[in-house]
Amino acid sequence: MPTFIDHGSNSSSKEVKRKYTIPQKLRYRFTHVWRRLYRRSRRVAVVEVDSKHSSYTMLVALRDGIHSILTDPNIPGSLNHLNVHDLTFVTEKELQLDDEKAMHFSFASYASSVFSTIRRVVDIEESSFLHSIANYSELYMEFVSNSHSGEEFFLSYDMRYLLKTNKKSEIRFFLSILGDYLQHFVSYPHTLLVKYVGCYSVKMPGKRRKFFLAMQNIFFPPDRIKDRFDVKGCLAGRYQKPDPPGSNAINVLKDQNFINEKLEIGAEAEWLVQQITVDSVFLRDLCVMDYSLLIGRQTLHQSELSQTKSEVVTKIWRSLSPVKRVNHPEANGMNNMQLSETKTDEKTGTSPLDELDNLPGLITIQPSSQTTTHIKGGMTFPSSLAHSIERFNSEHRRLLPNSPNALHIIDGLQFRYYLGIIDFLTQWSYMQKAARVWKMIKYCSRDHSTLPPDVYSHRFITFITEHIA
Numbered sequence: 001m002p003t004f005i006d007h008g009s010n011s012s013s014k015e016v017k018r019k020y021t022i023p024q025k026l027r028y029r030f031t032h033v034w035r036r037l038y039r040r041s042r043r044v045a046v047v048e049v050d051s052k053h054s055s056y057t058m059l060v061a062l063r064d065g066i067h068s069i070l071t072d073p074n075i076p077g078s079l080n081h082l083n084v085h086d087l088t089f090v091t092e093k094e095l096q097l098d099d100e101k102a103m104h105f106s107f108a109s110y111a112s113s114v115f116s117t118i119r120r121v122v123d124i125e126e127s128s129f130l131h132s133i134a135n136y137s138e139l140y141m142e143f144v145s146n147s148h149s150g151e152e153f154f155l156s157y158d159m160r161y162l163l164k165t166n167k168k169s170e171i172r173f174f175l176s177i178l179g180d181y182l183q184h185f186v187s188y189p190h191t192l193l194v195k196y197v198g199c200y201s202v203k204m205p206g207k208r209r210k211f212f213l214a215m216q217n218i219f220f221p222p223d224r225i226k227d228r229f230d231v232k233g234c235l236a237g238r239y240q241k242p243d244p245p246g247s248n249a250i251n252v253l254k255d256q257n258f259i260n261e262k263l264e265i266g267a268e269a270e271w272l273v274q275q276i277t278v279d280s281v282f283l284r285d286l287c288v289m290d291y292s293l294l295i296g297r298q299t300l301h302q303s304e305l306s307q308t309k310s311e312v313v314t315k316i317w318r319s320l321s322p323v324k325r326v327n328h329p330e331a332n333g334m335n336n337m338q339l340s341e342t343k344t345d346e347k348t349g350t351s352p353l354d355e356l357d358n359l360p361g362l363i364t365i366q367p368s369s370q371t372t373t374h375i376k377g378g379m380t381f382p383s384s385l386a387h388s389i390e391r392f393n394s395e396h397r398r399l400l401p402n403s404p405n406a407l408h409i410i411d412g413l414q415f416r417y418y419l420g421i422i423d424f425l426t427q428w429s430y431m432q433k434a435a436r437v438w439k440m441i442k443y444c445s446r447d448h449s450t451l452p453p454d455v456y457s458h459r460f461i462t463f464i465t466e467h468i469a
Helices: 022-041 056-071 112-121 126-133 168-176 178-187 266-285 309-319 385-394 430-443 453-466
Strands: 046-048 089-096 102-109 141-143 153-155 161-166 196-203 210-216 227-231 292-299 409-411 415-422
Touching: 056 089, 056 102, 056 126, 056 196, 112 126, 112 178, 112 196, 126 161, 161 168, 168 178, 168 196, 168 210, 178 266, 266 415, 266 453
Parallel strands: none
Antiparallel strands: 046 141, 089 102, 102 196, 141 153, 153 161, 161 210, 196 210, 227 292, 292 415, 409 415
8 A cells, every 4th residue: 555654754774775887787778778769770769668568667657656646645744834744655565467467667747736736837738647657448658759868758549648767867967957847937926947747666576776757748739740959059060961752750859950940939938038048047056057949840731820819818818827826825835845854664674755855955936026826717808908918928938829738838939839948957067068068079179968058058048049030
């Protein structure tokens, strides 16, 4: 039965880390790389994770764990005052395999109530999230990207959510800045930062613990998207060979492919420049770099190019919906959120948090002076719609389209754009400083992706701004 770990309890036993021999590490790495290269060579972008897939058992265990935490009535969900102690949920479960064998695994969900609150802030209903991310009647899909990070990407069956594997160091860092991340949503409800909506890990017998971040899929709905770009603001090593005409593979192009493109945003151009600047400065202050702007583009239908007054009113209402932010008075109570310590498992000698036990314990959310007051239902719209639209800019808002995933969609003059800032968990460390020297030698150029946060932020803002029309 799922249990909470008491924050007040102390465990005297030390964490015992599983040691892997060099041959085991090489075999694990070779298998992983070979599988990715094989699928890339076949130009397979999305494959179902069925019982023959190497990640099937792990994802079934992950689904069971997520389903447990989302359906257990004893687990606190989204709260107005996040002052609970038990934010880390840990359970030992038994997985029944198809061949009638049982397998025990360990599942952990980190900062559960915080992510539940984030889901509320970005207008995700818990029932809808459960149906998408932990559906027993549907299979996950693996997305084979052209990313060089080596991480794995899995999609929910309806493609609304992405599950990405992450390094322990990245998870540890993200949980340490979770308060700042949530506060950014309070101050800037229409931020372009990718919406992380869950953090989990699974430990299968004889294997390393794997950490996952669940996020909204920026490219949703994907049906009509024709072009996809991953833009960092630099050119060295940033070229992706386009697919031949008629190819059905999903190919994400890069900066050199984007250099002659323009984001023809129109009326929302000023807002977009401001939001890109605000988001990038926020990441600069966190001392992170190497993030990028994902861009998807689809042609608008003729019926979508014009809009009636009633459609504008609908957009205004969606943009002012109270679920898009945490109520201003409630933000005062978002203090003293403790990340709970975890006990060491007596059987395996390992902790579900693995190396995450050095997390700072306090997350503080302060109310923003720029956060607007609570908008209640039945409000009367001002007679001047133009005045209302102007007010959105001062409140860091824009008109949201009446479509799914509206926070990442902007309708321009001829195209609909899918926009989101991703991969902002890379800290400026000694490893990155060494990589910077290596890339300068490799490319004979300083225009690469590994730069100090302040320089990276300035270049990122400048590059994107120059491509907004």
